[in-house]
Amino acid sequence: MKKRVTEQLGIRYPIIEGGMAHVGDGRLAAAVTNAGGLGQVAVSGFSPERFREQLQIASTLTSGPLSVNVPLGKFFDYERYFPIIEEMKDHISAISLSSGDPRPHIPFLKNLGLTVMVVVASVKHAIHAEEGGADMIVCEGVEAGGRNSPQELTLFSLLPAITANTSLPVIAAGGITNGKAMFGAFSLGAEGIQVGTRFIATKESPAHPFYKRALVEASDEDTTIIERSIGGVNRVLLNDFVKKIQTAEKRNASDIELFNYINGQRNRIAAIDGKMDDGWVHSGQGIHFITEIASVDQVIRKYMEDFHKAYEEVKQKMNTVSIL
Numbered sequence: 436m437k438k439r440v441t442e443q444l445g446i447r448y449p450i451i452e453g454g455m456a457h458v459g460d461g462r463l464a465a466a467v468t469n470a471g472g473l474g475q476v477a478v479s480g481f482s483p484e485r486f487r488e489q490l491q492i493a494s495t496l497t498s499g500p501l502s503v504n505v506p507l508g509k510f511f512d513y514e515r516y517f518p519i520i521e522e523m524k525d526h527i528s529a530i531s532l533s534s535g536d537p538r539p540h541i542p543f544l545k546n547l548g549l550t551v552m553v554v555v556a557s558v559k560h561a562i563h564a565e566e567g568g569a570d571m572i573v574c575e576g577v578e579a580g581g582r583n584s585p586q587e588l589t590l591f592s593l594l595p596a597i598t599a600n601t602s603l604p605v606i607a608a609g610g611i612t613n614g615k616a617m618f619g620a621f622s623l624g625a626e627g628i629q630v631g632t633r634f635i636a637t638k639e640s641p642a643h644p645f646y647k648r649a650l651v652e653a654s655d656e657d658t659t660i661i662e663r664s665i666g667g668v669n670r671v672l673l674n675d676f677v678k679k680i681q682t683a684e685k686r687n688a689s690d691i692e693l694f695n696y697i698n699g700q701r702n703r704i705a706a707i708d709g710k711m712d713d714g715w716v717h718s719g720q721g722i723h724f725i726t727e728i729a730s731v732d733q734v735i736r737k738y739m740e741d742f743h744k745a746y747e748e749v750k751q752k753m754n755t756v757s758i759l
């Protein structure tokens with residue numbers, strides 16, 4: 436097994452916590468790092484001051500490596516977070532950039548000594564990221580919880596295409612909630628995985644207990660997409676509030692009405708305050724395998740155990756298949 440991801444990031448297992456708006460706080464990031472993965476503090480959903488606080492919390496709870504995630508969204512003033520990242524650079528070893536063109540920012544971030552991971556959802560963007568000086572590619576399929584690329588490519592199609600077109604280590608993201616899926620991603624060329632949804636249903640996550648329980652109770656049919664009518668792809672858990680949004684989208688509701696439904700506060704009140712009837716929460720497609728609220732350490736151990744089991748199973752199966 437190539438070890439570029441674990442060696443470059445200084446972690447034991449090739450499992451990275453994806454940046455998660457509102458949910459990706461310091462305590463969860465530290466728990467992931469302490470369990471042998473790479474914890475990541477999100478800027479999304481946190482003011483610059485709260486982001487600094489969360490980084491401080493994370494770095495007091497772990498002495499291991501930490502990362503931060505910055506979405507470079509058109510309508511998001513992400514530059515406000517760069518001075519804090521610079522100020523806290525001794526506590527951070529990596530950064531992931533998503534949602535926009537990372538190239539103008541990579542030299543500055545590498546100068547701070549950070550490993551730069553770029554989240555992409557097409558071969559073209561992976562090539563641009565490599566040309567721009569990225570250290571690692573996070574290949575995110577449309578199975579992922581949260582905001583995805585409008586091309587809506589699945590991980591199964593995207594991952595082998597991206598690994599064939601970059602020399603950088605590739606980390607797979609989207610719907611990977613168990614070690615068997617992790618093994619599948621490695622078979623398609625990944626050298627690590629990025630996980631979001633599975634870490635929400637953990638003891639250490641700041642998500643409201645109603646959100647965690649909803650993930651445990653949901654089936655594979657319970658995620659859906661909102662915001663397609665305005666060119667977005669936001670994968671969320673299906674509930675009555677989400678059905679209301681989809682109805683409004685179908686009847687071409689005004690931008691103002693839609694904004695009232697889809698803004699980040701609607702996400703926060705459901706995800707953190709537990710008002711699930713008044714808002715929406717993100718979820719990836721892998722929820723079938725989220726069957727309990729466990730500790731982050733138990734979750735990561737289970738990924739690794741099942742990853743190795745899957746390898747043994749495939750070896751057996753290969754013996755039953757002839758080549759010609």
Ligand SMILES: Cc1cc2nc3c(=O)[nH]c(=O)nc-3n(C[C@H](O)[C@H](O)[C@H](O)COP(=O)(O)O)c2cc1C
Binds near residue numbers: 505
């Ligand atoms: C609650 C939640 C919030 C997210 N917020 C962000 C974000 O702020 N920035 C980002 O790059 N990705 C975000 N994502 C995507 C994750 O970083 C990750 O790539 C994705 O969750 C992987 O798919 P999975 O949820 O099926 O594991 C979010 C995902 C979830 C579930």
